[in-house]
Amino acid sequence: MSENSAAERTLDIRDLPKVSLHDHLDGGLRPATIIDLAAEVGHTLPASTPEALGQWFLDSADSGSLERYLETFVHTVAVMQTAPHLTRVAREFVEDLVADGVVYAEVRWAPEQHVSAGLSMDQAVEAVQAGIDEAVQDAAEDDVDIEVGQILSALRHERQSFEVAQLALRHRDSGVVGFDIAGPEDGFPASDHQNAFDLLATNLFPVTVHAGEAAGLNSIRSALVDARALRLGHGVRLAQDLEIETLEADDDEDLDELTIFTAGPVASWVRDRGIALEICPSSNLQTGATAAWGEDLEDHPIDVLFRTGFNVTISPDNRLMSGTTLSDELALLVAAFDYDAEDLLELTLNAVEASFLGLDERRxxxxxxxxAYEDLIQDVDDEDSDQD
Structure with missing residues (x-):
């Protein structure tokens, strides 16, 4: 981290190009949109104004429990059951990404939750893609480039993962870039969905798995071994497999202290092979994923993971439930750990490398x-020089 650089002092994080890999469609609705769509379908909401509804989601999700956090999705999923509604939600989702400076995103959602009004899962995927395409085209007309892919999630406590895997393969050339399992983690290991993961592996289709959020190392191991996961959704409990000891340095040492780092077998596998961690700081605090280390962001093991060479990426998870954006999440890290522009760039490039884009596209x-980072930082330097 550089000391007192102009970038640290005045660079606006929202201006920086960003990559979002863990961003749930049904967790990113605008409160005003939920109210509009709920009125159309006759769904009763817990609040009647956008401000009050947004606060209700934030308060309800901030429970310390993943299960209670997931209960808030009843209201968003309820208004996402028709093609026009899915298309509107997806279009606005991407518009909000553009406004936050995101240039590449992978949006995940569970099609099996959006068929109660008669849509097939294929029709639901097509409706979401239509909204994505509309927003991407609108952005291009404003000379803004963004690329967005879909990740289809299967619910780990249900039994439709094989069908969702087949669905993902059918749409791999029309917007779907990956597969995931989501929902209650504890008690529902990836191995419960072995046939789906075998099908995806046979067809060389990329997989990310929610693991290490509400369960520990066994869940992570199952994601790695049974699912052949290329990324871990959250993965923060991987820190249970680390031993960190900080010692005072000798007088003749240049450093004030020495850190001894030891990784167990699961952590070593993840670190040595660069398997990405899709870490969502605010969400991790809300669900209690990091409660073993403390209640504050400063206690989150993200900094230890980042500083010891893990492939850490940052995402917002559910922008509505956490009242956040990707820019907000990065700003929290700056405040908590004194990260500078070089750190933010490294985290962003980690996300690029971990994305499900092809090699040339990633480059x-x-x-x-x-x-863009270089240009923005230079602009800040020039402005400061002019002021001097």
Whole structure:
């Protein structure tokens, strides 16, 4: 971290190009949109104004329990059961990404939850893609480039994962870039869905798995071994497999202290092979995923993981439930751990490398982001020079 750089002092994080890998469609609705759509379908909400409804979601999700956190989705899923509603939600979702400076995103959602009004899962996927395409095209007309892929999630406590895997393969050339399992983690290991993961592996289709959020190392191991996961959704409980000891340095040492780092077998596998952690700081605090280390962001093991070489990426998880954006999450890290522009760039490039884009696309995106950082930082330096 550099000391007192101009970038640290005045660079607006919202201006920085960002990559979001763990962003739930049904967790990113605008409160005003929920109210509009609920009125159309006759669904009763716990609040009647956008401000009050947004606060209700934030308060309800801040429970310290993943299960209670997930209960808030009853209201968002209820208004996402028709093609027009799915298309509107997806379009606005991408519009909000554009407003936050995101240049590449993977939006995940569970099609099996959106068929109660008669849509097939294929029709639901097509409706979401239509909304994504509309927003991407609108952004392009404003000379703003963004690329968005779908990740289809199967519910780990249900039994439709094989069908969702087949669905993902059918749409792999029309917007779907990956597969995930989500929902209650504890008691529902990835191995319960072995046939789906075998099908995806046979067809060389990328997988990310929610693991290490509400359950520990056994859940992470199952995601790695049974699901062949290329990324871990959250993965923060991987820190249970680390031993960190900080010692005072000798007088002749340049450092004030020495850190001894030891990783167990699961953590070593993840670190040595660069398996990405999709960490969502605010959400982790809300669900109690990091409660073993403390209640505050400063206690979150993200900094230890980042500083010891794990492939850490940052995402917002559910922007509505956490009242956040990706820019907000990065700003929290700056405040908690004194991260500077170089740290934010490294986290962003980690996300580029972990994305489900092809190699050439990842290289192009990494170059675009690095150049943009350099230009923005130079602009800040020039402004400060002019003021001097």
């Amino acid at each position: 192009d995106l990494a170059e675009l982001i690095s150049d």
